[in-house]
Amino acid sequence: MEEGFLAGARVAVVGLGLMGGSLAAALASRRACGHVVGVARSAGSLEMALGMRFIHSGTTSLAEGVGGADIVVLATPITDILEKVRTVGPLLKPGCILTDVGSTKRAITQAMEELPPHVEPIGGHPMCGKETSGLAVADQALYRDQTYVLSPLPRTAERTVAIMEALVRAVGARPLLLDPERHDRLVAAISHLPYALAVALVNAAEAMADGDDLAWRLAASGFRDTSRVAAGDLTMMGDILTTNRDHVLAGLHRAQEQLAALARCLEEDDAEGLQALMRAARRRRLEVYG
Amino acid sequence: MEEGFLAGARVAVVGLGLMGGSLAAALASRRACGHVVGVARSAGSLEMALGMRFIHSGTTSLAEGVGGADIVVLATPITDILEKVRTVGPLLKPGCILTDVGSTKRAITQAMEELPPHVEPIGGHPMCGKETSGLAVADQALYRDQTYVLSPLPRTAERTVAIMEALVRAVGARPLLLDPERHDRLVAAISHLPYALAVALVNAAEAMADGDDLAWRLAASGFRDTSRVAAGDLTMMGDILTTNRDHVLAGLHRAQEQLAALARCLEEDDAEGLQALMRAARRRRLEVYG
Numbered sequence: 089m090e091e092g093f094l095a096g097a098r099v100a101v102v103g104l105g106l107m108g109g110s111l112a113a114a115l116a117s118r119r120a121c122g123h124v125v126g127v128a129r130s131a132g133s134l135e136m137a138l139g140m141r142f143i144h145s146g147t148t149s150l151a152e153g154v155g156g157a158d159i160v161v162l163a164t165p166i167t168d169i170l171e172k173v174r175t176v177g178p179l180l181k182p183g184c185i186l187t188d189v190g191s192t193k194r195a196i197t198q199a200m201e202e203l204p205p206h207v208e209p210i211g212g213h214p215m216c217g218k219e220t221s222g223l224a225v226a227d228q229a230l231y232r233d234q235t236y237v238l239s240p241l242p243r244t245a246e247r248t249v250a251i252m253e254a255l256v257r258a259v260g261a262r263p264l265l266l267d268p269e270r271h272d273r274l275v276a277a278i279s280h281l282p283y284a285l286a287v288a289l290v291n292a293a294e295a296m297a298d299g300d301d302l303a304w305r306l307a308a309s310g311f312r313d314t315s316r317v318a319a320g321d322l323t324m325m326g327d328i329l330t331t332n333r334d335h336v337l338a339g340l341h342r343a344q345e346q347l348a349a350l351a352r353c354l355e356e357d358d359a360e361g362l363q364a365l366m367r368a369a370r371r372r373r374l375e376v377y378g
Numbered sequence: 379m380e381e382g383f384l385a386g387a388r389v390a391v392v393g394l395g396l397m398g399g400s401l402a403a404a405l406a407s408r409r410a411c412g413h414v415v416g417v418a419r420s421a422g423s424l425e426m427a428l429g430m431r432f433i434h435s436g437t438t439s440l441a442e443g444v445g446g447a448d449i450v451v452l453a454t455p456i457t458d459i460l461e462k463v464r465t466v467g468p469l470l471k472p473g474c475i476l477t478d479v480g481s482t483k484r485a486i487t488q489a490m491e492e493l494p495p496h497v498e499p500i501g502g503h504p505m506c507g508k509e510t511s512g513l514a515v516a517d518q519a520l521y522r523d524q525t526y527v528l529s530p531l532p533r534t535a536e537r538t539v540a541i542m543e544a545l546v547r548a549v550g551a552r553p554l555l556l557d558p559e560r561h562d563r564l565v566a567a568i569s570h571l572p573y574a575l576a577v578a579l580v581n582a583a584e585a586m587a588d589g590d591d592l593a594w595r596l597a598a599s600g601f602r603d604t605s606r607v608a609a610g611d612l613t614m615m616g617d618i619l620t621t622n623r624d625h626v627l628a629g630l631h632r633a634q635e636q637l638a639a640l641a642r643c644l645e646e647d648d649a650e651g652l653q654a655l656m657r658a659a660r661r662r663r664l665e666v667y668g
Contacts, residue, residue: 354630
């Protein structure tokens with residue numbers, strides 16, 4: 089039934105960057121819904137998306153794009169998603185599903201609670217991405233085999249959840265229902281903390297090198313991989329850290345404790361303690377990735 | 379002239395793991411020297427290395443292997459290198475060059491200072507490796523285009539440096555002369571600190587997940603890359619951290635400062651300060667890797 093609804097649905101994708109452009113492309117190329125309308129700030133992006141057949145129609149007007157849509161996907165930066173969630177309600181038709189692809193879920197779903205009752209909100213977070221952002225690198229295969237978190241609100245109807253699960257499967261991804269609080273705590277651990285540690289690593293290495301640029305010439309695969317995410321987009325990562333502040337702070341404190349424990353073992357010549365910390369990390373890493 | 383010496387030289391490689399096995403293989407396959415003798419604890423390793431034509435002859439006896447050698451390369455774990463440097467002197471013929479492939483240089487070159495005067499010591503650190511260790515993954519191409527640090531002692535003759543530079547080039551690597559103290563400080567920043575941060579990341583994420591194993595299912599490429607080196611060999615990494623303790627401790631303190639600075643920005647809602655830390659790291663990462 090939900091597949092039937094989806095097959096005829098008009099889907100508006102607001103924001104045609106990597107995530108939005110790829111979602112539109114997957115929906116259009118797989119004929120997963122009736123019509124994909126793209127909403128972007130620039131006419132150039134719309135032309136490009138139309139030329140690549142990522143969207144069936146496009147507009148720079150939010151009101152025009154979301155009016156009449158059955159499903160609206162907000163795929164802009166988190167601060168912009170928050171602003172649109174607060175203002176888009178009156179533009180949506182009764183029963184319209186409003187979702188998003190933001191990397192944190194608590195702040196966004198809290199804002200969604202305030203939507204007028206005729207709107208059907210549900211949070212979303214596709215766990216995929218690329219090094220670089222923008223429509224030029226959008227790819228209809230981006231979502232394939234990836235986990236796509238859906239965070240229903242207490243007010244979200246079961247039918248809405250089922251329709252969104254169908255949409256997620258239609259773009260090749262695996263839906264995972266997750267409460268916003270648990271989502272934000274877990275992604276703080278496995279995504280936001282790695283970013284913070286990569287930033288700390290590069291800045292600490294810079295301080296240690298102390299102007300000796302030979303350091304960077306000596307850097308091999310260990311530094312390259314450990315620091316990779318520090319090259320992430322500043323706006324996106326700033327939004328993520330500030331909208332998941334409590335959990336990120338908890339993670340930073342845990343990491344500081346771990347660094348202090350390593351330092352203590354070295355200072356006290358505690359070879360056994362050092363090996364225990366190293367062994368625990370190695371075992372978990374091998375369990376997760378083999 | 380040094381190439382001429384090398385062409386006729388008898389080279390003993392002590393320890394046929396990934397580094398020693400690959401070095402022997404590169405020397406033998408490129409006909410870079412007159413004879414490669416492998417020294418290993420197990421007869422099985424020697425058979426395997428002989429079968430793969432990595433060595434011309436092999437022995438489980440250190441005295442037999444290094445006696446008569448023109449160049450001896452110690453390619454065992456750092457603690458074993460340190461022990462052998464302290465005891466191998468009387469087994470070496472006059473003028474024999476003694477070098478190593480250990481990942482830290484200060485402790486090893488300090489021990490080399492105590493060698494009898496008839497020995498020509500020089501530290502070495504090829505900046506290459508693999509995820510996994512052992513002769514089975516040894517590869518004659520491992521050294522190709524990699525930086526190979528040479529750390530002469532004050533007592534090291536210029537001719538010894540020239541011969542080792544010729545050997546490094548003969549296996550396809552690029553020699554880089556580097557004082558042991560500067561080497562250890564720089565590799566603490568770009569190799570040992572990344573390892574410590576990866577260990578801290580995995581253990582901190584474990585504490586944050588608090589038994590919720592969904593965390594590991596959500597882990598994507600960010601966590602995978604940032605934590606990769608935490609799977610490193612425990613003996614090797616333990617040796618590295620303890621023989622480079624001062625610089626690693628300095629790095630851990632720098633990293634703790636950086637994490638505290640990130641936490642302070644989040645606690646004080648200092649968006650500009652946060653962006654400045656993130657921007658500095660992003661700029662350096664992009665400068666190093668593009």
